[in-house]
Amino acid sequence: MSTREPGAGMGVGLVLAASVLWGTTGTVATFAPTVGPLAIGAAAMGVGGLLLGLSSARLVVASRRLLGARKGTLFLGAAAVAIYPLAFYSSMYLAGVAVGTVVSIGSAPLAAALIERVFDGVRLTKRWMGGAGFGVAGALVLCTAGSPSAAGEAVSNGRLLAGVGLGLVAGSTYALYSWAAHRLMKDGIGSRAAMGAVFGAGGLLLLPVLLITGAQLLESVSTAAVGTYMALVPMFVGYLLFGWGLAKIGATMATTVSLAEPVVAAILAVVIVGERLPVAGWAGMGMILACLLVLAIPERRRRLVREALTVP
Numbered sequence: 001m002s003t004r005e006p007g008a009g010m011g012v013g014l015v016l017a018a019s020v021l022w023g024t025t026g027t028v029a030t031f032a033p034t035v036g037p038l039a040i041g042a043a044a045m046g047v048g049g050l051l052l053g054l055s056s057a058r059l060v061v062a063s064r065r066l067l068g069a070r071k072g073t074l075f076l077g078a079a080a081v082a083i084y085p086l087a088f089y090s091s092m093y094l095a096g097v098a099v100g101t102v103v104s105i106g107s108a109p110l111a112a113a114l115i116e117r118v119f120d121g122v123r124l125t126k127r128w129m130g131g132a133g134f135g136v137a138g139a140l141v142l143c144t145a146g147s148p149s150a151a152g153e154a155v156s157n158g159r160l161l162a163g164v165g166l167g168l169v170a171g172s173t174y175a176l177y178s179w180a181a182h183r184l185m186k187d188g189i190g191s192r193a194a195m196g197a198v199f200g201a202g203g204l205l206l207l208p209v210l211l212i213t214g215a216q217l218l219e220s221v222s223t224a225a226v227g228t229y230m231a232l233v234p235m236f237v238g239y240l241l242f243g244w245g246l247a248k249i250g251a252t253m254a255t256t257v258s259l260a261e262p263v264v265a266a267i268l269a270v271v272i273v274g275e276r277l278p279v280a281g282w283a284g285m286g287m288i289l290a291c292l293l294v295l296a297i298p299e300r301r302r303r304l305v306r307e308a309l310t311v312p
Contacts, residue, residue, distance in 0.1 A: 011246070015241070019260040022238050025230060032223040045206060046203045049203025052199040055196065066187065077180025078199075084174050088167075091164070091169075094166065099164070100166075101265035105258055108178075134291045134294070181246055195239060
């Protein structure tokens with residue numbers, strides 16, 4: 001994918017802003033230790049998704065014929081929205097905030113590239129493949145550098161393996177709903193209508209999980225505050241920004257740029273939660289940041305910089 005199309009730079013910036021908000025979720029979840037990951041996930045994406053749907057209801061209704069003609073894509077996206085938070089928060093619960101986030105988000109660009117290649121026949125540029133490959137390598141370095149718990153105790157191999165497996169499920173479903181929303185936008189449906197339909201339907205699918213597990217969120221003011229923050233800030237506001245950015249760049253590029261999320265999550269996990277990250281982990285984050293620079297700087301600007309540097 002390339003960022004040379006009009007508005008792509010702004011699209012990258014919007015997705016980066018969303019990624020920073022998403023990167024706070026794992027750390028915030030640790031402030032509700034008695035609440036299980038399914039309850040956190042259902043509250044965050046379920047309520048957040050419903051808010052997106054309600055805020056875009058008029059636009060969704062206006063686009064109902066186009067959406068009806070693409071109900072298969074809509075259903076795939078909604079199902080992915082419902083599965084993603086359950087796998088994502090369970091991955092962080094089992095493997096730790098830093099590792100769970102890195103595996104979930106780090107695997108998404110590869111899944112997105114495969115989805116776009118199979119369904120849309122999108123050819124990937126050498127620039128994207130190089131930048132994404134370097135970013136994914138950085139995510140792997142960060143993942144294998146160590147996985148301490150918030151208490152500083154090592155995570156057992158069984159929990160780590162289960163966490164990594166759920167992280168791969170989360171990455172795949174993240175890529176799938178990103179592709180579905182972008183596919184609807186390419187078919188003439190506005191970004192807010194597409195995001196509202198996909199996330200609103202996904203939120204409805206999560207309601208049963210929220211009804212079964214949501215009582216945990218009402219145990220205290222602090223747990224209720226965590227659920228409220230998750231739904232309003234990273235999910236509602238974050239996905240508004242993501243939807244606007246996704247309308248300007250493809251799903252593969254969007255999921256690659258969102259590699260900023262595990263960097264934010266890892267830093268917060270170290271500074272606030274108390275997870276310890278070795279030198280190799282910091283090196284992995286540096287590789288991810290380098291990947292973002294390669295992908296975020298437009299080709300024309302990079303060419304001007306190279307020309308300036310070669311002037312005697």
